[in-house]
Structures are given as C-alpha cells and as structure tokens.
Amino acid sequence: MSRPASSKESNDERLFLIVAITMSLIFGTGFFLLMYTLNKREKDSGKAAEDSAPHLISPDHPRQLIDFSLTDRTGRSVTQSDLTGKILVVDFLYTSCSLTCPVVNRCMAQIQQLTTNQPDVKLVSLTVDPRDDTVDALAKYSERFGADTNRWLLLTGDKATLYDLIGNSFLAQDLNDPFNYMPGNFTHTERIALVDSHGKVRGYFDGLNDGTATAVVDEINHLRN
C-alpha cells in the first residue's frame, strides 16, 4: 500500500480524508439518531399499549405460595394445604382504604361471578392491616362485594404471618418510597395475583383496569390447557 506520493496527491488525500471523516460523522450521527428515534418510538408505543389493555405482569423473581395459617372471615382456619391444587386469584386490602381497594374488590367480585361454575378456582383476599381487619370487620366488608364464603376467602391473622406470606409469595417491597408508609412497604397492592394449581405465582394483573376480570378468566382458561 505504501508508495511515494507527490505533495499534490498527499494534499488531495488529506483534503479527502477530512471530507470523508466529516461525511462519516454526519452520516454516522444521523444513522444513530434514526435508530435511537425508531427504538424509542417502539418502546413508547409498547408503553402505551401497556397502559390500556390488561396483561399478565411477570413476578420480579420466581415466587411460590409459602406455608401459612390464617383465619377467614367466618372464623375458620385456612392453611396453604387447604388451597393445594386450586387456581388462586389473590388481592390485598385493608378495609379503611377508601379508593383503590373497593375498585380492586369489585373486580374480584366480577371474577367470582365469571368463574361461578369452576370449583378449581378460589379467590383470596389478604389484609395488610390485621389490627383493624378482624374477622368481624372482614365479614362486614365482604358483604359489600357479595363474597361467597366458600369461594372467596378473606383472610386475617397474625401480622407477621400475613406479611411473611405477602412479602415472600406476592409483593415486592420498597423501603425508600417517602410517600408509602404501609407497614411492610409493599408496592403494587392494587395488583391481582394469579397462582396456578402447583402454587406457582404466574403473575399479576392491574386491579384498577376495567378489563382485568375477563383477562384473569382468559388466563385461567389458558392455565388449564
């Protein structure tokens, strides 16, 4: 490649190099911006779709229903083994919650109705405020939503047991959120979780989304196949 070059040729070459580098930079930057924009648009449209249609949100890490012993709103003791082999639809509540919990529980009521003749499906509500949500308080609360005592279990009990269950099997914790003083600091208490018949947590649906009840039922049918 090396050969003696005349000064004109080398000047010429230097000029060309400068032009080439400049052009490349322009093209390169343009190309990068184009790819970046396309990529971003793709992400944004994905995000928009995420906001509207309910879909299964994966757990942050593999989660499994752990052992527990709690009390339902009729005073019966309920343990993990009572639910073995059932598909579970699980939500999280406290009866003094004014806005989100009623919306989520209306969705649970809808799911209860849509799965009326499906004995392999049970609904479970776990309170995060057991000091207030006694058996009696839950019984009263469940009447508002027409909960069937055999199909929809509202559970209370020892706070540590409840929090161990919620934290290990269902919800992530955010210890740094300055506006979330829920004991346990659970995040996304508005979600409805779906547990398969092997006790594996398949994922979550947004309990505040209108379409969630039918999406949960679709996913249950999908689980059975």
Added chain:
Amino acid sequence: MKRLNIFIVILLIIAGCRLEAAPEAGQKGVKTFDVRGVVRQITDDRLKATIQHEAIPGYMGAMTMEFNVKDTNELVGISPSDQITFKLVVGENNSWIEGVHFIAHEIEDVTNNTFIIHYQSVELKPGDLLPDCAFMGEDGSTIHLSDFRGKAVAFTFFFSRCPLPDYCQRMSKNFSETRKLLLAATNAPASWQLLSISFDPGFDSPEMLSAYANAYRNGDTNHWMFAVASTNTLSGLAPRLDLMIMREGDNIMSHNLRTVVLDPQGRIFRQLDGNQWTPQQLADAILLAAHKTDEN
C-alpha cells in the same frame, strides 16, 4: 480506489462502534435470568460478589457462587447476609449480574431452596416507650413529644383535605368532645394534652393547621395543639404505631386511624384503633394515664 477504501474503512469503524455500543441487549445467545439470593461475600473493589442463590429455572440449581458485577455502584450499601434480587446475564464468553436490588437484611430460613423472609415488626405495644419525635406546630415552631413529659398525651392523625366524615373529621370531633369531658371533669388533673398530627406536610402549612384547628376548637386553644409531621418523622413513627398512609393521587391519601394515649413518662398507655371508640373512652384512658404520675 484508495479513497474509496479509506471511506469504507471509516464507515466500517463507525458501524463497528455502533455494534460495540449495543452489546448485550437483544444480542443472540445472551440469556437473562431473574434471581434471588443472599450475599455471602463482596470483594473490596466490588467487582465480584459471592451469592447464595435460589434455583434458576432452565439454567442451574440453587448454589453459592461468585459472580462478576457489571456496575459496582449497585453494590454500594449492600453487605454480606443481605437478601437481594438481581439479573444474571449470560453471554457466549462471559456472564455478570446487574440490576441488583436490596430486599432485606438477613434471612432466617431456607426451605426447599427458597428463602423465606421473616417480617420484622417494629410495632410498639402498651408499656413500650415511644421514641421522641419532632413536629411543626401551628406557629411554625418545633414541637417534640418529649415536651409533654409529665402529662398524659393523646394524639391522633389527620390531614386537612380529608373528605370523609367518618375518618379524620370524626377524629377531630371526638377530640373536641373529649376535651369538653375532661374540662368538665371535677377529678381531672391539669396534666393532660391533646395533639392532632397531620401527615400531609406538602399541604398542611402552619396557616392551614390553624384554620383547620379553629374550626374545631371554638377559639379555645387550651389543652389541644395541632401539628404536622415531616415525611422523615412519619417514616419512623408510622410503622411503630401501625399507622398506614398510602398516596392514591395528588390530593388524596388512603389511611387507617390510630389514636394513642401516652402516659406521663412517654410510654404507650392505650391504643384506640379505627373510628368506633367514643370520646368517653378516650377521656377515661387519659385520666387513667395521667394518674400514673400520682402513683409513681
């Protein structure tokens, strides 16, 4: 020809840079796994972490092993025995962990290769001393709980924008009635204090507090103060008292109701949960708590 060569070389270099700049994402053969585990050891430079991790379905069973750390900043503040979640990224020639999140200090139980985190309650019981904390009063001054040592103190929580008559508004009405009962009681000692604490520091300024307070106090500020807690104070106080506050929008908070009576030594004497207690019950509890000085 030579010019073209140079041009192509430069283009290739640029293309190469782009490829280099986007390594793992979407690259074929790279797998990512969500994993949970407990940190056993971290090297001083934080480039390697030994983690006892749960089974990684489709990749490997539960074991303790050393991982390369992609961003050493993610391990700042994390120490051995902390439980974490992370992403394990496995490429063709190397692997590393990223997206490290702290979950809890110390685990206590490992069954079926699954870590069970045990919730550690800091909730106080009657008889426990409530650690001192500070609030901002109606005149902007600082109020410490310890300022009331020697008195029985009853406090409850509210926020002035609370729209529900059976929540904060009922608490304020009950306090108003309680004060009437105590002022009228012939056997009442003078050593008692009511305190209403707002948990809405972004909105409840001293002026807002005063305006709200005067609507319930009828111009008589005796024995009843209003204050607002900072987010910092609340983050310590709420879990101790089992108080729950959750923002549900810019202006609205969902919360439970906790009313507490402290004895003159600052210990929890009585906890009145919810909204079913009566002013008489609170007045009785305050009298009993106040008399604890006399006995001691």
